[in-house]
Amino acid sequence: MPYASIKPLGDRVLVKIKTVEEKTQGGILLPTTAQTKPQGGEVVATGEGKKLGNTKLDISVKTGTQVIYSKYAGTELEFNGSNHLLLKEDDILGTLETDDIKDLKPLNDRVLIKVAAAEEKTAGGLLLTEASKEKPSIGTIIAVGPGPLDEEGKRTPLSVSSGNSVMYSKYAGSELKGSDGSDYIVLRASDVIAVLS
Secondary structure, eight states: OOOSOOOOOTTEEEEEEOOOOOBOTTOOBOOGGGSOOOOEEEEEEEOOOEEETTEEEOOSSOTTOEEEEOTTOSEEEEETTEEEEEEEGGGEEEEOSSSOGGGOEEOTTEEEEEEOOOOSBOTTOOBOOGGGSOOOOEEEEEEEOOOOBOTTSOBOOOSOOTTOEEEEOTTOSEEEEOTTSOEEEEEEGGGEEEEEO
Protein backbone atom coordinates (compact mmCIF):
# COMPACT_ATOMS: atom_id res chain seq x y z
CA MET A 1 0.00 0.00 0.00
CA PRO A 2 1.40 3.45 -0.87
CA TYR A 3 2.22 5.76 2.04
CA ALA A 4 1.75 9.54 1.91
CA SER A 5 4.69 10.25 4.22
CA ILE A 6 7.39 8.60 6.31
CA LYS A 7 8.55 10.16 9.59
CA PRO A 8 11.86 8.72 10.85
CA LEU A 9 12.05 8.28 14.62
CA GLY A 10 14.89 9.13 17.01
CA ASP A 11 18.26 9.67 15.37
CA ARG A 12 17.20 8.17 12.04
CA VAL A 13 17.10 9.83 8.63
CA LEU A 14 15.37 8.97 5.37
CA VAL A 15 17.64 9.21 2.32
CA LYS A 16 16.50 9.12 -1.31
CA ILE A 17 19.11 6.88 -2.97
CA LYS A 18 21.01 8.31 -5.93
CA THR A 19 20.20 6.23 -9.00
CA VAL A 20 22.88 3.86 -10.22
CA GLU A 21 24.39 4.13 -13.72
CA GLU A 22 23.00 1.29 -15.84
CA LYS A 23 25.18 2.02 -18.86
CA THR A 24 28.90 2.65 -19.24
CA GLN A 25 30.01 5.90 -20.89
CA GLY A 26 30.43 3.87 -24.10
CA GLY A 27 26.74 2.89 -23.90
CA ILE A 28 27.19 -0.76 -22.84
CA LEU A 29 24.32 -1.99 -20.64
CA LEU A 30 25.73 -3.25 -17.35
CA PRO A 31 24.41 -6.38 -15.62
CA THR A 32 23.15 -5.65 -12.11
CA THR A 33 26.17 -7.41 -10.59
CA ALA A 34 28.57 -5.00 -12.35
CA GLN A 35 26.72 -1.89 -11.22
CA THR A 36 28.39 -0.37 -8.21
CA LYS A 37 25.81 -0.03 -5.48
CA PRO A 38 25.37 3.68 -4.84
CA GLN A 39 26.36 4.84 -1.39
CA GLY A 40 24.90 8.29 -1.68
CA GLY A 41 21.68 10.20 -1.77
CA GLU A 42 19.69 13.13 -0.50
CA VAL A 43 18.28 13.47 3.02
CA VAL A 44 14.50 13.89 2.62
CA ALA A 45 13.30 13.53 6.24
CA THR A 46 14.89 13.42 9.71
CA GLY A 47 13.91 12.23 13.17
CA GLU A 48 13.87 14.43 16.25
CA GLY A 49 17.39 13.48 17.40
CA LYS A 50 18.56 11.61 20.48
CA LYS A 51 19.44 12.12 24.13
CA LEU A 52 23.03 11.86 25.31
CA GLY A 53 23.05 11.99 29.10
CA ASN A 54 20.73 14.93 29.87
CA THR A 55 21.42 16.69 26.58
CA LYS A 56 19.06 16.50 23.62
CA LEU A 57 20.99 16.36 20.36
CA ASP A 58 19.32 17.39 17.14
CA ILE A 59 20.16 15.65 13.88
CA SER A 60 23.06 17.58 12.34
CA VAL A 61 22.24 16.83 8.68
CA LYS A 62 19.40 18.89 7.26
CA THR A 63 16.91 17.81 4.60
CA GLY A 64 18.18 18.53 1.11
CA THR A 65 21.77 17.60 2.06
CA GLN A 66 23.67 15.16 -0.19
CA VAL A 67 25.23 12.42 1.95
CA ILE A 68 27.45 9.36 1.59
CA TYR A 69 26.60 6.47 3.90
CA SER A 70 28.10 3.20 5.05
CA LYS A 71 27.62 0.40 2.48
CA TYR A 72 25.71 -2.04 4.71
CA ALA A 73 23.65 0.53 6.61
CA GLY A 74 19.94 0.97 6.91
CA THR A 75 16.73 -0.53 5.61
CA GLU A 76 15.81 -0.07 1.95
CA LEU A 77 12.25 0.79 1.01
CA GLU A 78 10.39 2.10 -2.01
CA PHE A 79 8.58 5.39 -1.46
CA ASN A 80 7.07 7.82 -4.02
CA GLY A 81 8.34 5.58 -6.82
CA SER A 82 12.03 5.82 -5.78
CA ASN A 83 14.34 3.74 -3.63
CA HIS A 84 15.00 5.15 -0.17
CA LEU A 85 17.06 4.11 2.81
CA LEU A 86 16.10 4.53 6.45
CA LEU A 87 19.29 4.71 8.52
CA LYS A 88 20.79 6.00 11.75
CA GLU A 89 22.51 9.36 11.51
CA ASP A 90 25.73 7.69 12.70
CA ASP A 91 25.74 5.53 9.53
CA ILE A 92 26.25 8.69 7.45
CA LEU A 93 29.94 9.02 6.62
CA GLY A 94 29.78 12.63 5.51
CA THR A 95 28.18 15.29 3.35
CA LEU A 96 29.11 15.95 -0.26
CA GLU A 97 28.31 19.13 -2.19
CA THR A 98 30.02 18.02 -5.43
CA ASP A 99 30.24 14.71 -7.31
CA ASP A 100 33.86 14.21 -6.26
CA ILE A 101 34.61 12.07 -3.21
CA LYS A 102 37.72 14.12 -2.36
CA ASP A 103 35.34 16.97 -1.37
CA LEU A 104 33.57 14.83 1.26
CA LYS A 105 33.12 16.53 4.64
CA PRO A 106 33.30 13.71 7.21
CA LEU A 107 30.83 13.72 10.13
CA ASN A 108 31.61 13.33 13.83
CA ASP A 109 34.71 11.16 14.48
CA ARG A 110 35.30 10.10 10.86
CA VAL A 111 38.23 10.92 8.61
CA LEU A 112 38.66 10.81 4.82
CA ILE A 113 41.94 9.22 3.68
CA LYS A 114 43.43 9.08 0.19
CA VAL A 115 44.90 5.56 0.00
CA ALA A 116 48.57 5.25 -1.00
CA ALA A 117 49.05 3.34 -4.27
CA ALA A 118 49.99 -0.35 -3.92
CA GLU A 119 53.60 -1.22 -4.76
CA GLU A 120 53.77 -2.82 -8.20
CA LYS A 121 57.29 -4.22 -7.84
CA THR A 122 58.98 -6.15 -5.05
CA ALA A 123 62.30 -4.91 -3.61
CA GLY A 124 64.01 -7.43 -5.92
CA GLY A 125 62.32 -5.85 -8.95
CA LEU A 126 59.68 -8.55 -9.63
CA LEU A 127 56.44 -7.24 -11.10
CA LEU A 128 53.53 -8.16 -8.81
CA THR A 129 50.18 -9.44 -10.12
CA GLU A 130 47.00 -7.69 -8.95
CA ALA A 131 46.20 -10.60 -6.61
CA SER A 132 49.57 -10.56 -4.87
CA LYS A 133 49.78 -6.79 -4.39
CA GLU A 134 49.42 -6.20 -0.68
CA LYS A 135 46.69 -3.62 -0.20
CA PRO A 136 48.36 -0.77 1.66
CA SER A 137 46.80 0.42 4.88
CA ILE A 138 48.61 3.72 4.54
CA GLY A 139 47.34 7.00 3.20
CA THR A 140 47.05 10.74 3.66
CA ILE A 141 44.20 12.34 5.57
CA ILE A 142 42.29 14.69 3.26
CA ALA A 143 39.57 15.82 5.71
CA VAL A 144 38.55 15.23 9.33
CA GLY A 145 35.19 15.43 11.03
CA PRO A 146 34.51 17.94 13.85
CA GLY A 147 34.90 15.18 16.48
CA PRO A 148 32.45 13.17 18.60
CA LEU A 149 29.96 14.78 20.98
CA ASP A 150 30.32 14.36 24.74
CA GLU A 151 27.43 14.16 27.22
CA GLU A 152 27.14 17.96 27.37
CA GLY A 153 26.85 18.19 23.59
CA LYS A 154 30.39 19.57 23.17
CA ARG A 155 32.70 18.24 20.47
CA THR A 156 36.04 16.64 21.29
CA PRO A 157 38.47 17.50 18.47
CA LEU A 158 40.21 14.56 16.78
CA SER A 159 43.90 13.87 17.46
CA VAL A 160 44.71 13.63 13.73
CA SER A 161 44.47 16.37 11.11
CA SER A 162 44.37 16.76 7.35
CA GLY A 163 47.77 16.33 5.74
CA ASN A 164 48.84 13.61 8.24
CA SER A 165 50.27 10.44 6.66
CA VAL A 166 48.72 7.60 8.60
CA MET A 167 48.50 3.84 8.95
CA TYR A 168 45.00 2.49 9.57
CA SER A 169 43.38 -0.76 10.56
CA LYS A 170 43.17 -3.05 7.51
CA TYR A 171 39.52 -4.12 7.77
CA ALA A 172 38.02 -0.79 8.84
CA GLY A 173 35.99 1.77 7.00
CA SER A 174 34.18 2.25 3.71
CA GLU A 175 36.17 2.25 0.48
CA LEU A 176 35.22 4.79 -2.18
CA LYS A 177 36.55 5.58 -5.67
CA GLY A 178 37.39 9.18 -6.59
CA SER A 179 36.55 10.70 -9.98
CA ASP A 180 40.31 10.79 -10.66
CA GLY A 181 40.48 6.99 -10.22
CA SER A 182 42.17 7.27 -6.79
CA ASP A 183 41.05 5.10 -3.88
CA TYR A 184 39.69 6.74 -0.76
CA ILE A 185 38.54 5.32 2.56
CA VAL A 186 36.33 6.85 5.24
CA LEU A 187 36.84 5.46 8.74
CA ARG A 188 36.56 6.36 12.39
CA ALA A 189 39.55 8.21 13.85
CA SER A 190 39.91 5.31 16.35
CA ASP A 191 40.77 3.05 13.37
CA VAL A 192 43.83 5.20 12.60
CA ILE A 193 46.62 3.28 14.35
CA ALA A 194 49.68 5.49 13.72
CA VAL A 195 50.77 8.84 12.32
CA LEU A 196 53.81 8.50 10.03
CA SER A 197 56.31 11.34 9.63
